[in-house]
Amino acid sequence: MEALLETDPGRERRRWMRVAIVGAVLLAGPILGLVGTVIGMMMSFRRIETMKAPTPGDLAEGVNLSLLATLAGLVLGAIGVVLLVIGLVRLHGSAGPSPSGPRT
Numbered sequence: 001m002e003a004l005l006e007t008d009p010g011r012e013r014r015r016w017m018r019v020a021i022v023g024a025v026l027l028a029g030p031i032l033g034l035v036g037t038v039i040g041m042m043m044s045f046r047r048i049e050t051m052k053a054p055t056p057g058d059l060a061e062g063v064n065l066s067l068l069a070t071l072a073g074l075v076l077g078a079i080g081v082v083l084l085v086i087g088l089v090r091l092h093g094s095a096g097p098s099p100s101g102p103r104t
Contacts, residue, residue, distance in 0.1 A: 019087050026080025033073015040066030 044062020048054040 015091055019091055022087065023084050026084055029076030029080055030073040033070045036069025037066045040069055
């Protein structure tokens with residue numbers, strides 16, 4: 001029975017699907033960072049537009065927020081890629097030896 005569970009193609013497919021879903025979710029980090037960057041820049045320029053005499057500091061505040069959103073997205077994306085690679089290596093390793101034998 002245990003050998004049947006180890007070679008169940010449905011189980012293996014579900015495991016690969018989970019890895020694919022996690023990979024897709026992890027791609028959202030950089031995308032959300034980009035959205036935060038665009039929103040931050042829009043807010044910054046809108047604020048400067050309404051001021052009579054904007055200073056560089058007024059622009060810097062919004063740009064700083066935008067860059068922090070970008071940084072957060074990139075960090076989340078990098079961590080996600082590392083975790084995804086670890087998951088893929090573990091999943092591939094748990095699939096057992098390939099039918100063609102070990103690679104040389």
